[in-house]
Amino acid sequence: MQESVDWNTADDEVVRFTSDLIRIDTTNRGGGDCVERPAAEYAAGLLAEAGLEPLLLESAPGRTNVVVRIPGSDPGADALLAHGHLDVVPADPAHWQFHPFSGEVSDGTVWGRGALDMKNTVATLVALVREWARSGRRPRRDLVLALTADEEDSAAYGSDWLVREHAQLFEGCTEAIGESGAYTFHATDSAGEPVRLYPVAAGERGSAWLRLSAHGTAGHGSKVNRDNAVGAVAAAVARIDAHEWPVHLTPVTRAAITGIGAALGVHTGLDAPGFDPARDLDAVVARLGPAGRLVASSVRNSANPTMLSAGYKVNVIPESASAGVDGRMLPGAEEEFVTALDALTGPRVDWEFAHRSTALLSPVDAPVFTQMEKALLEYDPQAHVVPFCMSGGTDAKQFATLGIRGYGFTPLLLPPSLDYNALFHGIDERVPVSALHFGLRVLDRFLTEPA
Missing domain, CATH: 3.30.70.360 (Alpha-Beta Plaits)
Known part of the structure; x- marks a missing residue:
């Protein structure tokens, strides 16, 4: 753990940057209707203040991406990509407690569209890079930071364009971290005791x-x-609506069910003689209780x-x-x-x-997964880190065409009252300030500590 780091400035910055980015309306209505450039310029300016030279790469007027490479302390290590998108889905202010583009900070919470998906992560990465500049520290591996356009539509103006037109910027990257993973999922074990699961995405449909x-x-x-x-x-x-799709159990979902079952004290029996996924898997998922939601959409x-x-x-x-x-x-x-x-x-x-x-699958027995687990346990010793396969998708699919293995790792320690998945693309999207501070520290641990 980086005990010598003074987190006060970074803690303040990550909240301010999240709020500022939310106030920049980058609504993606699809079909090319979005302008990310103001958010890209804002983030690039903050990175430039840290002594970096970020590239503003525009695939079409207003459709702007930011890419910058931060040299690592271990020249022999493969590079790592950290990516986050600048666009957000639409939001109707009439249904929100605070205006979705206000970036309101109230009662220890930042409110607005993008608070979880995923201007918070963009802000966290930028704030962390600035903290490294102040403290003179560096990531262990070369870190390529990519802030992309158009993830909420087809990625045609963002990551898809970047990998086709600027593949050289990602040279040496073997793995990537992106959205939708390492958040707290509150569950209850077989004895009725609370359990904190942290699902890390290692696959995508x-x-x-x-x-x-x-x-x-x-x-x-x-x-x-x-x-x-x-x-x-x-x-x-x-006919499509009524169709019952057959079970298809991938290695990642098998590992997810096994890990969740172990954390909850629930016997899954996946390796028992005679186990037939087509016949038995739905019952196994049901035995996981609410935690079954983590895998229910990835078995078909x-x-x-x-x-x-x-x-x-x-x-x-x-x-x-x-x-x-x-x-x-x-x-x-x-x-x-x-x-x-x-x-x-x-x-x-x-x-x-x-x-x-x-569709994507990344290995869950890889050293990078172990490093993510260690970083989470450093700041939440009661964490149970499990892999899972996302029901949806992210920019990881486009970067995978360059041979980069992707993981969903955007750490957040959330209270039981906050349903992370319900707020994604939902009303009153928000993130606790304490969760942003947690994410800063876990990402720092993951990115700077020796393997």
């Missing part, structure tokens, strides 16, 4: 955003029409209808109809997904990937 379409015969709404495009799409959507593929579009007047049968479906594919189950969609849409409806990204 692949994105499969689908566009369904059908063409039929246009006509009057009062006439018989057996070639109705709306009916065809609606039937396909209903999924496809959720989200959009319908057809027609322009109620008494006119349109010649075409379409639908949008948010699909997610587990590692190793991509072919199963495609085969199922072909059957579910049937001969009347065409489908295609509107956006597709590859």
Whole structure:
């Protein structure tokens, strides 16, 4: 532990930077409708004040990314990438306790869109780098810091563009840390005692955003029409919605269930003779209680209808109809997904990937995972660190095309009253000031201590 570090300035800065970044509205409405440049310039200015030379890389007007490399103290170590995105999803102020772009700091909490996803992490990384500059310390490994655009849409203006156009900036990086992991998940063990789990993402389901379409015969709404495009799409959507996807148990989810079960004192029996995931896994997940939510969405593929579009007047049968479906594919189950969609849409409806990204798995027995666990235990000795596979995805997928293994590691010590997952893209998104301070220290421990 870095006992000699004076955290007062960094503690103040991480709160101020989080609040300032929230006040910079970087709402990503999709389809290219977002401007990250003001937030990128703000972060780059803070990094420049620390003596660094950050690059502002713009993929399109206003779609700005920041990349900077901080030399490590061990020249023989592989480099590490730490990435965070600057854009946020939309928020309707009418439903919030504080305006979502106010960055209000009230009762020890920072409020606003991006407080958890993920301007807090951007602020933490920037504040930590500035603390290193003041104290004369450095990370052990070369650290490439990437603050990206467009993660909340397709990443086309952000990480996807960076890996295609500026791959040299990530030279030597073998592993990466990003969002959605190492936060407190409060559970209860078999004896009724509280348990603090810290799920670290070591996998992600692949994105499969689908566009369904059908063409039929246009006509009057009062006439018989057996070639109705709306009916065809609606039937396909209903079949997709009702489909029961088969179990697919990945190595990461197996390790997650085993680790959660051990922490809770629940026998999972995954290695018992005769255990059949297709028959037995749902019951095992149920025995984990609320902690089962950490793995419930990563034992199957999924496809959720989200959009319908057809027609322009109620008494006119349109010649075409379409639908949008948010699909997610587990590692190793991509072919199963495609085969199922072909059957579910049937001969009347065409489908295609509107956006597709590859599923990820990273090793949980790697030294870097052990280092993350040690860093968390340093500041929360009662922590139970477990791997898990994210139901959604992050920029880690794009960086994986460069051979960089990704982990979700953005440490936060949260109270039982704060439901981290419910606040992601939710109303009244917020983060405790104490959680930001915890994250600073854990990341410092992880990034600076010897392997």
